[in-house]
Amino acid sequence: MSDPLLTVAGLEVVYHTDAGTLPALSDVCFEVREGQIVGVVGESGCGKSTLGAALLRLLSPNGEIVGGRVMFAGRDLASLSSGELRKVRGRGIATVFQDPLTSLNPTFTVGQQMIDAERAHGQGRESKDVLRRRAIDALTRVGIPDAARRIRNHPHEFSGGMRQRIMIAIALLHEPSLLIADEATSALDVTLEAQILKLLKEINASHGTAILLISHNLGVIAEVCERVVVMYAGRAVEEGDVYAIFDRPLHPYTRALLAAVPSPQHRGTTLAAIPGRVPSLLALPPGCKYADRCAHAVAVCFAREPASLARGGLRVRCFLYDDSLPAADKPRADWAKAPGRA
Amino acid sequence: MLDYALRRLVMTFFVVVLIMTFLALLIQLVPGDPVRLVLGAKAPEELVQSVRHDMYLDKPVPAQVYYFFANALHGDLGVDFQSQRSVTSLIWTALPHTAILALASLALAGLLGVPLGVYAATHPGGWLDRVTAVATISLITMPAYVAGLLLLLVFSVHWSIMPATGTGNLSNPADYLKHLALPAIALAVTWIGYLARLVRTSMLEVLNERYIMAARSQGIRDRLVVYKYALRNAVIPTIAVVGVGLGTLLGGAIFVEVIFARAGLGMLIYNSIQTRNFPIVRGGVLVVALLFVAVNLLTDFVYHMVDPRIRVVS
Structure with missing residues (x-):
């Protein structure tokens, strides 16, 4: 098998704040292969958007990558000069952000912004007409009707769904090999969400564009992704094939998360919720970050952090699967008392 | 945009009317006789009367306001007490x-x-x-x-x-x-x-x-x-x-x-x-006020052009 398109290895990101240094990402590892759709899922504050921003070093000024590598097409993005990184942005890796309402500059027309995005990686001088024609084609491709006229409009003259289509059109201008979609459909209603997801799948199928889909919505992940990374408190707690994880989740957190998805089969019963709350990044417990909320947690879970283990094609960060522990110290999988449906 | 400009202009018109009314009434606030104040206590009565007549001060207050408006619209803001030159020309040079x-x-x-x-x-x-x-x-x-x-x-x-x-x-x-x-x-x-x-x-x-x-x-x-x-x-x-x-x-x-x-x-x-040269003060303040209003109007229009979102909201 060829090298993966994107390899994230041991990525560590912190935010410097007045209250102290927040470890937003800790030892995050995963891969995206060419043409693959990989999902990143987790609750708010688990670090999934930080991950999306860190890959292209688009963190806010107080954010800093303090360790790890982001290998893309054979180069470590974490150590590229800013000039070289700029050439990767938008051309090698493009990003579509959460809120289409604020992702476009309100004071310029859509056409002006698209032409600037085209020129960012332009070879030589192309005439404005050529660039405009290409922008119109790009808009038409993502399903914007009457693009030749609409290109002269300002962002506020478009609906949320249309704006997200524009963002996707801009992202695809340079035919990137990887598209990061950070909660790209979260601000949209379900109908629009379905349309945008369909569009993303079509792009993946027709151009072979790999997609890193960041979402808090397991339904969205299940619908489009091949692989999924489950994140909790800045760590990737489980990673693997989406069917395997949805069918037989290993990590207690993944199980609980799946149980919290409402489904028509469980109509009338109380929706399962995960007890407790996500620990504050300012006061992370020393052991497993999920131990406090975990029904299986034993002494070792509170004492030290579990390593990432390979198990049946998945990777999981939990002592339940750590065979190096003596049986007496190991937590036992007693799913009956855990939240989640067996 | 045109609709907005029109509404803005109407608003401005009322502001200007208010300012001018206030300026026309300003002389009523001066303690004592404004003409005597300038010409001095020993000035002959006929001269005082003639200046008073030139400034419409012998007319009732509403008439004073009316003449100020009517003359201002013709570009006449009165004459300088001292040089007898027209206030408008003094302002135009300054x-x-x-x-x-x-x-x-x-x-x-x-x-x-x-x-x-x-x-x-x-x-x-x-x-x-x-x-x-x-x-x-x-x-x-x-x-x-x-x-x-x-x-x-x-x-x-x-x-x-x-x-x-x-x-x-x-x-x-x-x-x-x-x-x-x-x-x-x-x-x-x-x-x-x-x-x-x-x-x-x-x-x-x-x-x-x-x-x-x-x-x-x-x-x-x-x-x-x-x-x-x-x-x-x-x-x-x-x-x-x-x-x-x-x-x-x-x-x-x-x-x-x-x-x-x-x-x-x-x-x-x-x-x-x-020098208590009342007509110049009044004319000068009026021009400053008009400039202020005009600049504000202009700012609003520029604002409109730079930020397309306001165009819709208005």
Whole structure:
């Protein structure tokens, strides 16, 4: 098998704040292969958007990558000069952000912004007409009707769904090999969400564009992704094939998360919720970050952090699967008392 | 847009009517007889009566207001008590000098304040940011008359490289500019600091916006992101402040014109107040007020053009 398109290895990101240094990402590892759709899922504050921003070093000024590598097409993005990184942005890796309402500059027309995005990686001088024609084609491709006229409009003259289509059109201008979609459909209603997801799948199928889909919505992940990374408190707690994880989740957190998805089969019963709350990044417990909320947690879970283990094609960060522990110290999988449906 | 402009113009019309009514009534507030105040207690009664008649002061108050409006619409703001020249012509000679002074200061403030603010915002915490933070606050707190006196002391008295007073003649541009330099700087000082602070603050805010991050994610060059994408948005709140500030600038021009003995509207009004030359004060204040209203109107339209979102909301 060829090298993966994107390899994230041991990525560590912190935010410097007045209250102290927040470890937003800790030892995050995963891969995206060419043409693959990989999902990143987790609750708010688990670090999934930080991950999306860190890959292209688009963190806010107080954010800093303090360790790890982001290998893309054979180069470590974490150590590229800013000039070289700029050439990767938008051309090698493009990003579509959460809120289409604020992702476009309100004071310029859509056409002006698209032409600037085209020129960012332009070879030589192309005439404005050529660039405009290409922008119109790009808009038409993502399903914007009457693009030749609409290109002269300002962002506020478009609906949320249309704006997200524009963002996707801009992202695809340079035919990137990887598209990061950070909660790209979260601000949209379900109908629009379905349309945008369909569009993303079509792009993946027709151009072979790999997609890193960041979402808090397991339904969205299940619908489009091949692989999924489950994140909790800045760590990737489980990673693997989406069917395997949805069918037989290993990590207690993944199980609980799946149980919290409402489904028509469980109509009338109380929706399962995960007890407790996500620990504050300012006061992370020393052991497993999920131990406090975990029904299986034993002494070792509170004492030290579990390593990432390979198990049946998945990777999981939990002592339940750590065979190096003596049986007496190991937590036992007693799913009956855990939240989640067996 | 047209609809908006029309509504805005109607509003402005009422503002002007209000100002003019107030100015016409102003003379009623002067204690005692305004004509006697100027001509002196020993002036012959016939002269007092004739001046009173010329100023419509022998008419009832509503008629006084009416004549002020009617004459003003014909460009007649009365005559100077002393020289008997028409107030309109006096204002017309003074106005260009004040306008040039105000515009020169504004240009100076924009050319220095905006880049300073942008630099400070793009290098927060850097040494130039800290230096400008201290410098701008000192500049903001320095009134134009203090700056003017300091400039006079250094450049005209100590080094004697700049003329201390006078206006110069517009027919000799080099000489005129030389006379303009110190007053314009004195008037601009506060504004350089103010604009720099303002642009820095709104620039920092805009640089945190999602669309800036999105533009960067598209690989758009940093210089383009900062000076085109961010600055345009950061300048919008600044335009409003500058519009209102131009009025303050005109007020500041009075001090500066007096200090540098420079011809202008401020100097004209200042001198007339001292001699209780009522028609000039009234006419001068009216023109300043009209300028203020016009600038505000213009600001609103510019605001409209720069920020397309307002076009729809209105």
